[in-house]
Amino acid sequence: MxxxxxxxxxxxxxxxxxxxxxxxxxxxxxxxxxxxxxxxxxxxxxxxxxxxxxxxxxxxxxxxxxxxxxxxxxxxxxxxxxxxxxxxxxxAVEDNFLTRFNGRDALTTAEIEALCAHYDRDHDGALAGDELLAFVRDLLRRESREPTRAELDLYAATLLRSFDTDRNGRLDISELGELLA
Ligand SMILES: [Ca+2]
Ligand SMILES: [Ca+2]
Ligand SMILES: [Ca+2]
The missing domain is CATH 1.10.238.10 (EF-hand)
Structure with missing residues (x-):
């Protein structure tokens, strides 16, 4: 056992x-x-x-x-x-990191770096797996609604399809920039 x-x-x-x-x-x-x-x-x-x-x-x-x-x-x-x-x-999970950007359409480079650093727990410079799901969950919760796990997977796949330009299954800083800048 x-x-x-x-x-x-x-x-x-x-x-x-x-x-x-x-x-x-x-x-x-x-x-x-x-x-x-x-x-x-x-x-x-x-x-x-x-x-x-x-x-x-x-x-x-x-x-x-x-x-x-x-x-x-x-x-x-x-x-x-x-x-x-x-x-x-x-x-008692931490507050939604993204609420600090509420009401903003575009983030500055420094803000995108801070955001990436927050979710990039293994420090490889990109969001993947649980990092990406946590980011997506916070994104969707900005609409003040808790997504289901199925919605997270779907939305993460959609983001990757649109913004993962080098098709490596992770969103790096420049790809996040396309999404958030
Ligand atoms: Ca990472
Ligand atoms: Ca179960
Ligand atoms: Ca990528």
Missing amino acids: TERQNPLLKFRDALAIDSVSFMKIWSHYDRDESGYLDSREELEALARDLLEAGGREGTSLEIDDLISGFEDIFDADGDNRLGLGELAELL
């Missing part, structure tokens, strides 16, 4: 989880990639890790209580599963 990893431990003392780490956390718990934390197994893994990050080895009663808590408090639309936005509320 492989050792279970708890991605939440890393953030035990953090004030907020950054948006790219949040996308990685999401992928960790949505094991069947359904776009929701919807099975007992997924919710239980999340509950157990949350208790562990709080310094407790949860009993099955505590885990059950916490899962009911998810449903009572965080399942805002009452569909008995957690969507992307609902988990973001639960985990």
Whole structure:
């Protein structure tokens, strides 16, 4: 049996989880990639890790209580599963980085560099994978609506089709410039 990893431990003392780490956390718990934390197994893994990050080895009663808590408090639309936005509320993810650019049509070069640096967690000079999804999620949330995972994937693919001019599957600074300048 492989050792279970708890991605939440890393953030035990953090004030907020950054948006790219949040996308990685999401992928960790949505094991069947359904776009929701919807099975007992997924919710239980999340509950157990949350208790562990709080310094407790949860009993099955505590885990059950916490899962009911998810449903009572965080399942805002009452569909008995957690969507992307609902988990973001639960985990206290950082504020949307892009709100600082609200009302602006074009960004300056310095602003585009700052934006790229914010999402480019592996410092390779481009946004790809979870970095790109986190950026897209924040873009779509500027319309003050939480996108679904399916919408994120679709929109990320659309952006790549339009702006990934060298077709390497990632958006670098100059490509982001085409999008945002
Ligand atoms: Ca799922
Ligand atoms: Ca990167
Ligand atoms: Ca590219």
